[in-house]
Amino acid sequence: MEQIWQQLRLFQPDGWPLDIVSAGFVQQVNLEDGLLTISLLWPLASNDWQQQLQAEIEPRLLALPKVQRIGWQVRQEIAALARATAVPGIPGIRNVIAVASAKGGVGKSTVAVNLALALSRQGARVGLLDADIYGPSIPTMLGLQTARPESPDGKHMRPVPASGLATLSIGYLVPAEESVVWRGPMASKALGQLLHETLWGDLDYLIVDMPPGTGDIQLTMAQQIPTTAVVMVTTPQDVALIDVRKGISMLEKVNIPVLGIVENMSVHVCSQCGHEEPLFGCGGGAALADEFNIPLLASLPLHINVRRSMDEGQPVVASAPLSDLASGYHRLARQVAVRLYFSGKTIPATIFTAPA
Template sequence: MIKQLEQKIKEILLTCKDSSTGKPWAERLVSVEKVGDELRVDLCLDYPCQSLHPIMQDQIKQALNSQLNQRECAFKSLVVNLDQRVQTHRIQQNLKRVKGIKNIIAIASGKGGVGKSTTALNLALALQKEGARVGILDADIYGPSQPHMLGANTHPESKDKKSIEPVERFGLQTMSIGYLLEDQAVIWRAPMATGALLQLLQDTRWKDLDYLLLDLPPGTGDIQLTMSQKIPVSGAIMVTTPQDIALIDVRRGVHMFNKVNVPVLGIIENMSTHICSQCGHEEAIFGTGGGQHLADEFEGELLGQLPLDIRIRQGADHGQPIVLEGSASEISEAYRDIARRFAAKLSLQPKDFSHHFSNIVVE
């Protein structure tokens, strides 16, 4: 009886789709169980969207209740449970994964001054609020900014004198050259800078992360080249402002990721509009439509648009990122919406199951 019921539920869920991925809910079905008069249906998502679970559960429940005959199926109440478990996705060929990290996501801009680092940090916190385990690595060796925006004035610890512990702040696991050098100028040639980045990534004891966001410096230089050749990256996100001068450099960044076979998951348009705090007038001071035009040009997705708002700057300056602020809930929700979109987009990329198998040695 339960097998027939499970098959019926699968058929119903094949007609209902997750709006974030376009995939039928039947693909997320884990189990069907009857306990007394209660019918329990368990599903599991492969991307974080904790805030949407109640809405999703209601949609699934309505679909099942409308097509299942309670008397024939011998149940009086229906319970839909929704879990989430982030999967590991494909990386560049011939690279090994970093221990403790499922997916590394590069946050890039191509041009400085577009708010990439602020966006990366708030995006990391938004992913965490959606139920993911998240870290952020400040890859800007010459101009690290994450320690200041995190309000973290500390030195990383080394328990075994061989590796370093990530600095935890707001529940995020973080690492930056800024923790080690503080306000000292980094006067290094490119090989030293790229070597330092690799050490920060590989020598940090990351702990079971679903996502590590890699906050890249602007441009397409040595750091980016090292990332593409030596760092296992699952995807990239480009941050831009709507103005043409920013879009020129972002195009170069997209071309770079395409050449090194790193999928670009989407475009974030920052400083999209400015809303006057005095009168409420909204104005697109950097132009309009740039992010969407760029996404269309590369057949990608505009993940979202963020405003030019003084509260975002104040949060970054004071070490209290705006996603943590309840008073700016509309901006916080914008970051969370982008986080859910990007995570859903990544979930559609090919999975990497190699970590499930033991190494095979032929002698």
């Protein structure tokens, strides 16, 4: 039996601080009449990890004496992790991941939408909140410009379903041709209503697409959201890095952890020949990650199909989940799920009970 445990301990993918056994994910191992039964409990979004585990470990296990076949008993119960602020949690939501940039035009919303979809494809229950009160883009990116949330009681809203996500945006409530001219306190109040007066149901992750900037509105929003961690999005160019650096510093001052950096538009990929060209420079995201001693979670390309899919309301992870472009977001989702779990402290899941 020790040989079996030794083989299981070999599964420690890049970015993992522990192997699968030391992390406590393997609940039980039993070998009887040639059948090896392995019971696993995944506390994070794990569909791809489970497939990788079986592909890498099964051949080694089947080569051991007396092991003739393998049965996997797998459960996924995503852990609720400690919040960064003292803001009360949202009923039913275990973890809140804010996607921020402090700089407009870096593709933050594109990353937020596809990250949410990728986490959902990993087996998680995921919501997506568009917190950009002045410039909501999520309805367009999901092809839901005319969608309107329902209210069962005149006080609460139900999120709008989209490709397996529970979504909400001020763009569902305000006509697209109308601008929102609220001052900061009104915008912050509106965000609070979207957060706390929505019947989200049971969610493992709520992805919050934050507005760009580092001013009073962004600071107030960051402090009133019960955030677990933040993913920062940048492009490699210095103009973006200047603002993103300010955004990270702002979050540090209010003790909200940055999970890592996403370098978006790292290279331009020609749709005709596949040639890659770093239009916005090289290595900016990696240098920023090194400066703040946080991981570079992903480098994502600039490609016309990504732009086209978002404009058409068909995000690439939903419309072409097996494509090379989607694979970058799947890798990002895996890194976010793993690093969030291992960097956070679990708290009792019993307090995360959604209203009926």
